[in-house]
Amino acid sequence: MTIATLDVTMVLPARSRWWDWTRRNPTIVIGCVILMFFFVVALIAPLLAGDPLGFDPLNRLKGPSADFWFGTDQFGRDVYNRVIYGTRVSLIVGVSVALVATAFGVVVGVLCGYYRRVDDIVMRVMDGLMAIPAILLAIALITLMKASLLIVIVAIAIPEIPRVVRVVRSVVLTVRGLPYIEAAVAAGTRNLVIIGRHILPNTVAPLVVQATYVCASAILTEAGLSFLGAGTPPEVPSWGNVISSGRTYFQLSPWIIFFPGLMLAIAVLAINLVGDGLRDSLDPRIARRM
């Protein structure tokens, strides 16, 4: 039976094999398609929408219509324009935080897993960092510094680092005890080469999964921070800022909150779908259960 299937796969043209993979991982494909849509929107935002900052005092708090698809806010700014441009901010924050947190997490995690003396001290610091609720840590950092997109990214990335460190460290600890590492050490391989060539490749799969979750949680945190007034500067049209500006007028004009909120939910959903799909296909042991 196995041999038969194998033969079929070999004979089938490339497109069918791709289709087969798609059918086995529908969540990854659906998630990726939605994400591609958001990336395209972010890239060509100036073509899709007008000025996100343009005031129009005559059209304040107008409901969704043919002229203003998503309605207007209290300054007469077009919510559609702001939501389209907000896609850029949210994606930049999500991707940058995932990259920054992963980069730092890998370095610290490898050091902790490989050098036992570093481990004791650094893991205590990581435990302490993890005890602080992420949003409060970000709030504290932002309160002490001038609000800017960069500060927001750093402030959201710092509390995410310990989560990445834990993943990397546990992989390194497991791999380190395996015979082939022992063999590499015995052969006189330099530590850097052992880490780079023999240990790091093992961390890629769990890291990719973790990075998608970090990305999703960063987008939600940015929206939450901006909603509270501690996120990206108010003049930057991020989804969180649009929602925040609609807070006071919510009973009168719920669309200011509804549309950016919907985009936020769809984007996070798509990232989570990709993350769940990757986790299941990379670790079949969990797939059976979750």
Next chain:
Amino acid sequence: MTAYIIRRLLATIPVMVVVAIFVFLLLHLTPGDPAAVIAGDDATPEAVDGIRTKLGLDQPIHVQFGIYAANLLRGDLGTSIFSNLPVLTLVKQRLEPTLVLAASTLVMAVLLAIPMGVLAAWKARTFIDRLVMGFSVLGFAVPGFLVGYLLIYVFAIELKWLPVQGYRPLSQGIDQTARSIILPALALSMAYMALIARMTRASMLDVLSQDYIRTAKAKGVATLIVLLRHALKNAAVPIVTVIGIGLTLLISGVVITETVFNIPGLGRLTVDAILKRDYPIIQGLIILFAGAKVLVNLLIDISYVFFDPRIRY
């Protein structure tokens, strides 16, 4: 057992020390002059100096740390820059709504999510299972404030069943409090329920495939008893863990939910402190919330012993 609890208690000390040092360093390691940032853009040099003196930033760093550590050990979380009240006093004033909200959310989430998870595992791969899993995927993605505003829109504005915003203290009668807390607790529990339902289902699926479950079924034990007494009890450890993890995640949610529903709790205190850049309050709240998180983790670890007597320390 006692030895384990004592050891576990001692292990929380370094964590809290790290938190305290980190919060202290935050004020000093951030680039730029924190006093100037806190004072705001249009502050006079005198005002900036005033804040610098109040925060003790004009003293050598080791002296500052000494004062800070001594105060913390005496339970003094600092003093608000603007109201000049001790942070602890402000916290006490705002504690009730937050505790009521957190407790209602916990109860609501556990009571709704565990049956959902059990049902999904029992009816695995059916429509009901898909529904529960779909809900749990959505629950993670939809931000709390969106759920909050949707709930207000449907139940308070359109149907007029419940108050739109605000909080009634327990002293005005528990029914009033309950009416004002249902929607916020529901909004806050959405992600939490998703987490618990998912873990309950996964853990139950594992247990339901065990031989002793088949034996119990074969003996003719009623399905409900098999599910609850035989399966759920043995599936409890991961569920309790995830309830604890979720409880610590609630802390971030509380800040946002209280803002959506205009509840004068610790979350509002945080937001007001952000707007006024009242750093000592934020500093005190971080230590307090981190302490709460550490305490919850401690309780989870200890609770394992009760759910699974096989675990021995």
